[in-house]
Amino acid sequence: MQKLLPSHKPAHSSHMPEVSAEWAAAASNLLSNIRSSWTNCAVLTAASLPSAGEDREKIWDPSAMFSEDLWLENEKSCAVVHKSKRGRKRQELLAVALGVKVGVKGALLWQPLKLFAYSQITSLVRRAALTQNDNHFNYEKAHNFKVHTFRGPHWCEYCANFMWGLIAQGVRCSDCGLNVHKQCSKYVPNDCQPDLKRIKRVYCCDLTTLVKAHNTQRPMVVDSCIREIEARGLKSEGLYRVSGFTEHIEDVKMAFDRDGDKADISASIYPDINIIAGALKLYFRDLPIPVITYDTYSKFIEAAKISNPDERLEAIHEVLMLLPAAHYETLRYLMIHLKKVTLHEKENFMNAENLGIVFGPTLMRPPEDSTLATLNDMRYQKLIVQILIENEDVLF
Numbered sequence: 001m002q003k004l005l006p007s008h009k010p011a012h013s014s015h016m017p018e019v020s021a022e023w024a025a026a027a028s029n030l031l032s033n034i035r036s037s038w039t040n041c042a043v044l045t046a047a048s049l050p051s052a053g054e055d056r057e058k059i060w061d062p063s064a065m066f067s068e069d070l071w072l073e074n075e076k077s078c079a080v081v082h083k084s085k086r087g088r089k090r091q092e093l094l095a096v097a098l099g100v101k102v103g104v105k106g107a108l109l110w111q112p113l114k115l116f117a118y119s120q121i122t123s124l125v126r127r128a129a130l131t132q133n134d135n136h137f138n139y140e141k142a143h144n145f146k147v148h149t150f151r152g153p154h155w156c157e158y159c160a161n162f163m164w165g166l167i168a169q170g171v172r173c174s175d176c177g178l179n180v181h182k183q184c185s186k187y188v189p190n191d192c193q194p195d196l197k198r199i200k201r202v203y204c205c206d207l208t209t210l211v212k213a214h215n216t217q218r219p220m221v222v223d224s225c226i227r228e229i230e231a232r233g234l235k236s237e238g239l240y241r242v243s244g245f246t247e248h249i250e251d252v253k254m255a256f257d258r259d260g261d262k263a264d265i266s267a268s269i270y271p272d273i274n275i276i277a278g279a280l281k282l283y284f285r286d287l288p289i290p291v292i293t294y295d296t297y298s299k300f301i302e303a304a305k306i307s308n309p310d311e312r313l314e315a316i317h318e319v320l321m322l323l324p325a326a327h328y329e330t331l332r333y334l335m336i337h338l339k340k341v342t343l344h345e346k347e348n349f350m351n352a353e354n355l356g357i358v359f360g361p362t363l364m365r366p367p368e369d370s371t372l373a374t375l376n377d378m379r380y381q382k383l384i385v386q387i388l389i390e391n392e393d394v395l396f
Helices: 011-015 021-039 053-059 068-082 085-098 114-130 207-214 220-232 246-262 273-286 294-304 309-320 325-342 352-363 371-390
Strands: 145-148 170-173
Touching: 207 325, 220 246, 220 273, 220 325, 246 273, 273 352, 294 309, 294 371, 309 371, 325 352, 325 371, 352 371
Parallel strands: none
Antiparallel strands: 145 170
C-alpha cells in the first residue's frame, strides 16, 4: 500500500514518523477494541469517556494513543468503575507487597498467588505495628488481677474511690501492681506494663509479660540462644535432637533467671552447643501459655487435617493471624532460624520433618491435659511445624 503523502498528514503528525494506511487501520482496530472494552464496564458513567469533540478526537488520535497521561487517566477511570475505595486500597497494598509501583508506565498488577501476596501485606502491617517505635514495643497485655487485702486505706486507681472493707477490699495486678475495685477490673484496658521488680524469673514466665517487662521484641532467652547457636552450631550433627547434660541445661536456666540478658552462655562456659539448644527447648516447654496458644491450638490442628496443600497453607496462615503479637513475632523469628538449620542438612542431618518432630510438642500443647489427645495430635503437631519451616517466607 502507498504511504501517506506529507500533504495528507494531519496537523498533529509533525511529531510522528510517517505511517502506512495498513498501520493506521490496525491502530484504528485496536482503539475500537479498547473503546469497546470501556463501554462494557458495568457502571460506566458519562464522565468516563470524553464528551467534547476536541477531546474525543484526541482519543482517536494515533499520536496521542500512547500518551502516558492519557493511559493513566483512562486507567483511573476504569479503576473507579471496577473497584470500590476499599478495593483500591487493597491494590495499593498489593503493589507494595509485590514491589510494584502503581500508575507507572509498564507496571502491571497481575493476579499473583493469593496466599503469598496477602501474607506479605499482613506481615507488613504487623511488622509496622511491632516496630512503630524502635525503643518501645506496644504489645497488648491484660492485667493479671488477684484478690488482695490492703493494709491501711487504699483508693481505686481506676475510679479514684475509696476501697472499703477489712479484708479482700479489691484486686491487685501481680505484674504491674495496679490496685482497683473488683468490679472496676472488668473495665480496665489491656495496658499492663509489668514491673521488672515483680518479675521473679525468666523461665516459666508468661511470654508477653516477659517481653513487656524487658521492653524487647522477643524473649531475651530466644535471642541469646539462637544467636549463639547460629554462631557456632548450625553444622552440629543432630542439632536439637541430641540432648545436652540436664545439669548444665539447668545451669543455663538459672543463669537467665538470675542475670537476664547478661547471662553468659558463650563457648568458654558451655562448649557443647547441645546445652544451649536444650535450654532453648526447655524455655518453650516451660511457658505457661505455649507459643502456639491454647486458644489457637484446635484451629491449627483442623488446618493440618486439610488434604489440599494450598487450602491447608492458607488456613494455617489465617490462624497465625490470631496469635498474640509477641507470640507471633517469637514464632516468626524461630521459624527463620530453623529454616537456616535445614540449609545445613547435609552436615547436621536435620531437615524440616525432623525439626517438626522435635518442636511440635514443644511449641503447641492441647488445652486439656490428656495423654490420649496428645498422642492423637502428635503427627499434626509435627506437620504444622514442618509446614511453618518450609514456608516461613510465605507465611510470615
